[in-house]
Amino acid sequence: MKNTAAIPTIHPLLLERDGDIATLRFNRPEALNAIDVPMANAFLAAVQSLAADPGVRAVVLCGNGRGFMAGGDLATLRADLVQGAIDILTPLNQALLLLAQMNAPVIAQVHGAAAGAGLSLVLMADYVIAAEGTRFNLAYINLGTSCDVGASWALPRIVGVRQALEIALLGEAFTADDALRLGLINRVVPAAELDSATAALAQRLANGPTLAYGAMKRLMRTSMDHTLPEQLAAEKDAFVRCAGTEDFRAGVEAFHQRQSPSFAGR
DSSP states (O other): OOOOSSOOOOOOOOEEEEEEEEEEEOOOOOGTBBBBOOOOOOHHHHHHHHOOTTTTOEEEEEESTTTTOOOOHHHHHHHHHHHHHHHHHHHHHHHHHHHOOOOOOOOEEESSSSTTTHHHHHHHSSSSEEETTEEEEGGGGGGGGGTTTHHHHHHHHHHHHHHHHHHHHHHOOOHHHHHHHHTSSSEEGGGGGGGHHHHHHHHHHHHHOOOHHHHHHHHHHHHGSSSSHHHHHHHHHHHHHTTTTTHHHHHHHHHHHHHHOOOOOO
């Protein structure tokens, strides 16, 4: 049964649970879900609760209203440029590290617009589904600042340094089709199908071998920082750990029996 956690609907971020799928819904639609300090703190608190719950097997990030996220809240930054940035980025960075360390895959469900920190969050997700008509813009350079929320880590890894610099230095908007061509997102669907496509993917991932997903995420995200011998050793260690799980046992047995495996996430 789907339920919404005991968080007031006026809260800047809504945490919803549907079985083993958790949805984090940015909820400042009047501001295109721009991140202010309360939203950043709420995001961290929600991610901390999910990271402590082994029953979470897939996480969806999405936004209420007309778009996914317009970036950082400029009203907050204008009030105190330096301290505002610190107060927003500190909890955001902590939350991103926790999401990256979680075994559960993270899906970004994107519509309308993803700009600045919104695009950074998209880049940090494990899988991205976007609605047709979505617009993307890294945008930071248009405000006279460098990027944040992991963009400089993720973007070159996805598109290469040369293309990443073009996206970052020109600050131009691009379409969902452009994002798909560049490999920034995985799939574009009609807007009317965005919810159902995301739900189907989230359920597929939630039914999978969660511990193996976590190992795969960590191997992929650290591979460019390792030499080949280091990466081979990391792969061996991860495989051996997975070999001791119930899911691996179930997968091997299902293969032997020529059946589809049923994974418990353990």
